[in-house]
Amino acid sequence: MRKIYLEDTPLREAQEKIAKKVRFAPQIEYIPTAKALGRVTAEPIYAKVSMPNYHASAMDGIAVRAEKTFGADEQHPVRLKRGEDYVEVDTGDPIPDGFDAVIMIEYVHQVDEETIEILESVAPWQHIRPIGEDVVIGEVIVPAHHKLRPVDLGALLAGGNVTIPVYKKPRVVIIPTGSELIPPSEKVAEGEIIEFNGAVFAAYLEEWGAEPVIHSIVPDDCGLIREAVKSAVQDADLVLLNAGSSAGREDFTVHVVEELGEVLTHGVATRPGKPVVVGIVEGKPVIGLPGYPVSAYLNLEWFARSLIHRYYGVMENERQKIKATIGRRIVSVMGAEDFIRMTVGCIDGKYIANPLTRAAGVTMSMVRADGLLRISPGHLGYEQGETAEIELYRPLEQIHNTIVATGSHDLSMDVLHTLLRLVHPDRFLVSSHLGSMGGILAIQKGEAHIAGIHLFDEATGTYNQPFVEKYLPGKDVVLIQLVYRQQGWIVKPGNPLGIATVRDLVRPGVTYINRQRGAGTRLLLDYLLKQERIDQADIYGYSREAVSHLSVAAAVAGGTADVGLGIYSAAKAMGLDFIPVAEERYDLLMSGSFYRSEEGAQLLEIIRSPQFVQEVERLGGYNCRDSGSIIYISSHLSPT
Amino acid sequence: MRKIYLEDTPLREAQEKIAKKVRFAPQIEYIPTAKALGRVTAEPIYAKVSMPNYHASAMDGIAVRAEKTFGADEQHPVRLKRGEDYVEVDTGDPIPDGFDAVIMIEYVHQVDEETIEILESVAPWQHIRPIGEDVVIGEVIVPAHHKLRPVDLGALLAGGNVTIPVYKKPRVVIIPTGSELIPPSEKVAEGEIIEFNGAVFAAYLEEWGAEPVIHSIVPDDCGLIREAVKSAVQDADLVLLNAGSSAGREDFTVHVVEELGEVLTHGVATRPGKPVVVGIVEGKPVIGLPGYPVSAYLNLEWFARSLIHRYYGVMENERQKIKATIGRRIVSVMGAEDFIRMTVGCIDGKYIANPLTRAAGVTMSMVRADGLLRISPGHLGYEQGETAEIELYRPLEQIHNTIVATGSHDLSMDVLHTLLRLVHPDRFLVSSHLGSMGGILAIQKGEAHIAGIHLFDEATGTYNQPFVEKYLPGKDVVLIQLVYRQQGWIVKPGNPLGIATVRDLVRPGVTYINRQRGAGTRLLLDYLLKQERIDQADIYGYSREAVSHLSVAAAVAGGTADVGLGIYSAAKAMGLDFIPVAEERYDLLMSGSFYRSEEGAQLLEIIRSPQFVQEVERLGGYNCRDSGSIIYISSHLSPT
Structure with missing residues (x-):
């Protein structure tokens, strides 16, 4: 074997x-300089002509003979005759033979058509660009092994290099x-x-x-x-x-x-x-x-x-590196060098980095990564709160301008992201999905600006606020109503197993797909089970966890599960059926500092816009009747 | 007027x-995803298929039914029958119907052709990539207004997006x-x-x-x-x-x-x-x-x-900024925002920035600039030694890898640069021309790694060393012999004015072009004048300064001067005649820390190579008989 x-x-x-x-043994080819952006020079390139290649006026004014102006001052103006003592010149014009200085037009007093007067003497070669001021013939313009930038092309052309030797790609x-x-x-x-x-x-x-x-x-x-x-x-x-x-x-x-x-x-x-x-x-x-x-x-x-x-023969540029606080424990094994894709956020001036999936098959983890954490073979990893060096995939200022969102995933967050980029092109929104409880913890630890949460409290029969009060007492946070949404059973088209209530989940032959611990949707299921006094262990598949509504729907569509709890739009995206169970409130929890920031105000403005309501409700299964209203604000703060 | x-x-x-x-109102066009690198998305783009779109083996091994393995351990191995209980699968293969876990080939013990034995139970879905592990249908792959990177193209194609909507350029x-x-x-x-x-x-x-x-x-x-x-x-x-x-x-x-x-x-x-x-x-x-x-x-x-x-609708990325010490005073006027092109070097771990020419016509200043200093309208400028923020034109690590050269210019420095880049692609050499005395001062102030100098000492009849001892007493420096070179009169072809000795410079009708103060070539002229007891004021053009040999030659070629003192290769480059005056020694002065560094060793190795000698002597007017020998080394140091 x-x-x-x-x-x-x-x-x-x-x-x-x-x-x-x-x-x-790279071959050399001669290409037009104008087409050489980004190419690499195969030889040092010298100027073939000087630029300028004649003495040129550097100003709009008159060319004069400097010696004729000697002695001129306010008391002793000097008069000059046109053609004989001076010639009008514009910037870039050649200085006529016999003239050796330029006087700016501002300092010339016209006496008559043919005569001007000046009140100051000038030095020879004043305001003249001498031959070769820019590029001197014979000068090295760029060395060999040089990757050409736009300005290099200009200097090469100015120096008379119409074609240049570069390495073949x-x-x-x-x-x-x-x-x-x-x-x-x-x-x-x-x-x-x-x-x-x-x-x-x-x-x-x-x-x-x-x-x-x-x-x-x-x-x-x-x-x-x-x-x-x-x-x-x-x-x-x-x-x-x-x-x-x-x-x-x-x-x-x-x-x-x-x-x-x-x-x-x-x-x-x-x-x-x-x-x-x-x-x-x-x-x-x-x-x-x-x-x-x-x-x-x-x-x-x-x-x-x-x-x-x-x-x-050129240098490899490294990516920019920053020091960031590690938000979640990362375990590494001895003997291999780990390369871990990370998200990086800037929260209250502090960089926080969290690992993305380590599965090598997940292209999206490269799309979502803000940077890479390299763990050397002799290093065992990082505890939460330790500092590590991250090699950045995105410019640092994009990270500064990024709103870090976490918690439960909802498609209305995608709409929010799209509208934010549309209205404020220099803002970004990055989401990771840790479930509602994960979102509350992230806000507590200062690892995110906002978190989407939908947590039903059995005692009060309300959503979210009791959890915020319990887990974040005295913490400077604000809870904003985002959307109401339908949760329901996601089942195969036509609902072949006839799933209607939570009692149907324990029927023989029914395979369930659950959500991860801490997800609001899982808590909802647990509440439904409790009401019906059903034991979790009686549900086949209770322990199999998917991390998003779409993943639940994908499992049903793929046949590895018969039913899962999730939102309407996920069922719709996969062409599945949807049996409504409950309308729940999906809110945005945000730190007080974010709420009061410019980004916070911009986000809230979008949530309250008719465009947001329209785009979200178009998805189906949503209601935006209270979108943007403030549910809760820490007692020591007043709404702005 | x-x-x-x-x-x-x-x-x-x-x-x-x-x-x-x-x-x-940008127009939208649909283009093949594979050709979309660097283009900007016009809409959020969703996955049209899941990736993988079937449950796939994540390992090379066997697909099994997890329940058949329950209870297996070292004491109770479980035997499985080929075809019935297990099927061989490779990474990426679909999991056959009815199977729900994969065991890695390493953990499989072959009993016979049709039977294997396992010693551990496996969990359902172990080593299976479920549908949508990478990309889930309906998921947003990239938002609108997103500039596409290589990994984005992969995720878009994985999600079944063969063509995508982007903004027309x-x-x-x-x-x-x-x-x-x-x-x-x-x-x-x-x-x-x-x-x-x-x-x-x-x-x-x-x-x-x-x-x-x-x-x-x-x-x-x-x-x-x-x-x-x-x-x-x-x-x-x-x-x-x-x-x-x-x-x-x-x-x-x-x-x-x-x-x-x-x-x-x-x-x-x-x-x-x-x-x-x-x-x-x-x-x-x-x-x-x-x-x-x-x-x-x-x-x-x-x-x-x-x-x-x-x-x-995308964000403008700013250039990286660093704090640098200003090496030379920079004067700004009130009311206008100044943008000054700067060189930036890293000397002994400290960034030093110096202004390039401020003339707006000098393209080469953009080619040579490492960064830009922005002075706001209300700011008067910077004194030497002050710290300022520089916006970098080059990657910071290139600046770290750059040897900062100054002092007098010589074409052998260009050869050195070319060979350095050839042998060590990750090293750069940047020269600014401040004259020999300027070079000594730059080494003193820690503003350069190396300086080319050629200063004749009248008292001893020797070059350079007396100046180093006088101006840098006790300083940790090393003086290396670079080249001997001919200095001479650069005159028009055929030497129409018959220039032969320094006495010819005071003849009526002879216009001289001088070098800037502190240039070794100017000191040589002054020495020649002193020997002949000629007054500087008697030379027409003594006060007109050019900053390089090539500029002197350009002035003669351009007709604004009849004669200047300079090196043979400059005369040759401009097609001019050359009347030898003296052979001088052009040395490299370097800081001790640079001499002992890896870069220093690399540079010295090149100076001592046959290739350097050959390339320099080919220019004409040079002799490399002592290139690379150590002339002087601070007394408290011993040669390495």
Whole structure:
């Protein structure tokens, strides 16, 4: 039977191995300077002409002979004759022969058509741009290995360089492999996976200055993959295979590279990203990237990016780093370097970072990540409240301008986000879903600006406020009504099992999908069970947790559950049926400082706008009759 | 006669005026997701399919029924039958119907062909990627007004979005105006100026996500410019005119915009950048940019960049800012906002910033700038040693990796720079030219790592060392021999005035071009004059200062001087004749900490390499017989 053997090569060692082995010999091409933005110079480039290449007037005024003005002052004005003593010049005009200074038009007194008077003497070469003031012939304008910026193009053209020698872009051939892969499509059958890694690789490679070429999809066939690699190395500077880089039955990359060339590394000591193949075929680097998107993108950066920079002989720029407080405990194991995608928020002037899912298959975690936490192999992780360095994926000022939302997820939060970006393009809203109780805790710990909560209190029969009073006594917070929404049973189309009440959940053959602990929807279920005196253990699937309404609906749609509790819009999105159970209040809990901030005022204005009401109610299952009203405000505060 | 009247509108006010007046209505286009890197979404984009859209194995192993494994442990292994109890699956494979967990291949013990044994029970759904683990149908993948990054494209494709709605790129028409302008060329006649601003604008606009269109050059004719603007506003989102934005005789922009539409601002209170025209024609913003490159690029950023961001509804990212010590006094006048291009170096862990030329016509100052110092209208400037905030043009780590060179300029420094970049792509060398004495002072004040000096000491008849001992007593410095070079008279081809010795400089009709105070070449001249007992005042042109050998040669080539003292290679670059006067020693003075650093060792290795010798001697007028030898090392240090 198959066994998996991968090396645990330290990442840096693997990078050095390939760097030492590869000898790039980049070709040089001459291209028009005007088209050279972002290209890398292959030689130092010198000015071929001076700029200006004649003595030019630096002002609008008159060109004069300086010696003729000597001695002029208020008491002894000097008169000059047109044509003979002075000539009118505009900025940029050549200084006529025999003249050697310019007087600004403001200091010229017209006596008559042909005569002017001046009250001050001028120094020779005053207000003249001498030849070469900007660029002097023979001067180095840019060195070799320089990535050209807009201003460089200007200086190169000013110096008479119409075409310039740059390195050809390295050609990178991307070979997607996998019998389950299909080209991008809106329809996907079971067992098919959309090939999207290639597009991501190509986009990254373009950003790094390479020329990506995406090969057609190659099925999991060792012979076909071998042929594809053999032909790719002929005209590529770098070849990427994706996936098949591990050591499973259908992982052919390592065998192909072994046969055709040399495998330098198979497996690095990182998490995620371990199963990578780094090798050389006919002198060309060949990288076998793992199939899981996150692993693939990290390895792409570790290997392809640094090889491209090496090809050009330019420096790799690092991302900006900040120190942040870790909001939730992060456990790391010894021996592997961890790379953890993080959200980063700025709450009351303090950076708070929280881990996203560590599953390597979750592309969305890269989309949502604000930064990366790197934990070295000898480090066991971080306790909550410790400080760690985060490498930022987004500009720091975007993080400063981001409203950090957490708690329970609701689609009305997506509407709020969309409208916020529309009205205030420089504001962002980032949501993570920790459930209602998680939201209350996040506000308590200063880890979020706002939290969506919907917690039913059995004692009072009301929502949210009793929980805020209980868990955040004396804390400076404000509770705002966001929406009323229908909760109900999400069931398969036509409700084949005839689910109507909570009693139907314990019927034999009914599989339930629950929400995570702390979710308001789970509390609602527990309340319904208690009313009917049903034991949680009697519900098959009670312990299986989904983290959002959409995930519950997806489980029902996918057939792994028959019923779950959730909101109407989630059922609708998945084409499922919905049996209403209760209308609940979904509120926004916010810190007092956020409530009083400019961002807080902007958010509240949107919540109270007709557009918000219209967009939310259009989703179905919502009612916005009280949206934006203040439910609760800490006693020591007064509403503004 | 013409008079100049420009407003002094505060920059922010001018920006707000146009922002308030312009109403963009960007069109939406659907493009393939794979081609959407850097584009801006016009709507929130939702997942159309889940990813995965079936339950998939997350590991290589076997799919089982979890309940069949319950109770398994070391003492009670459970045996499973192939096909019936388990099926082999690879990562990504669909989980066959009726199976609900995956066991990793590592934990499977093969008993025979058809039987395996396991020693641990597994939980339902272990190692299964449920439907929608990555992307759930109906989920918002990216919001509207989002600039797409590589990972976003992956998530969009994973979610079944093959084409997506993005905003059309704003079309920006650039109209270069000026009768003196010619298209980029290697040959330029007197009175002609290469039109290069258009290429710089276009490159910036591309970086900012616009679609630039460069109009053909329009001569200084009000009617022709009017026609060009009238036609441009038909299909452009933004029109840029360059130049003619001031109030001179041939500055037509303000008149054209007045006639066709409305002028909102003519003149902002900035230095440089004052003469800008900001207006609206047929609802389209029209910006008249000044002709001087630096003024033009600053105004482009102030107006075009922010309008493009407004068009897209995205945030403008600011540049990174650092606090730096100001190395040289900077005077500002009240009433105008100053924008001063600065070099920034990191010396012994401290940032030092120095102003570059403030002339608005010097493109090279933008190429050389590491950052920008902004001085508000009410601020008088900075004294040496004060701290100021610098907005960086280059990544901070490049500045950390930059060797700051100053002192006298020599072409061997350019060779050194080129070889350094070649051997160590992550190192940079930035030179400013302050003359030899300026170099000694910079090392003294900790403002540079290295300084090129060539100072002849009359008392000892030797170079450099006496000056180091005199001005830097006890200071931790090292003096390294770089090159010997010929100094001589730079004269017109054929030496028409027959210059041979320093006595020829005082002949009537001979115009000299001198070097700036503190330059070693100037000290050499002074020594030669002293030997011959010639008074400086007897040399016509003694007080006119050029700041480099090339500038001296350019003055002779341009006809504003007959002779200057300089190096052979400068004469050669300009096609001039050279009469040798003396061989001098050009050394590198460096701080002890730099000498002992990794960068210092790298630099010294290059200086001592055969390649350096070969490249320098090829320039002519150089001898490298002692390059890299240590001339002087502070007494309390020993050579390493």
